[in-house]
Amino acid sequence: MGQVMAISIWIAGAVLLWRGAVGVYWLVPGLLLSYVVALANAWALTIEINR
Numbered sequence: 001m002g003q004v005m006a007i008s009i010w011i012a013g014a015v016l017l018w019r020g021a022v023g024v025y026w027l028v029p030g031l032l033l034s035y036v037v038a039l040a041n042a043w044a045l046t047i048e049i050n051r
Helices: 002-019 020-049
Strands: none
Touching: 002 020
């Protein structure tokens, strides 16, 4: 999941350089996925380690 997030943000940057403002549409899923990955990591560090 973290790799998909990183790739979508990289694609957003490449599309912004190549095609212009269309790259912003790639940035939205990348940022949303980064929140999901951060929440999953926080869950694992907070809850799963204590078990």
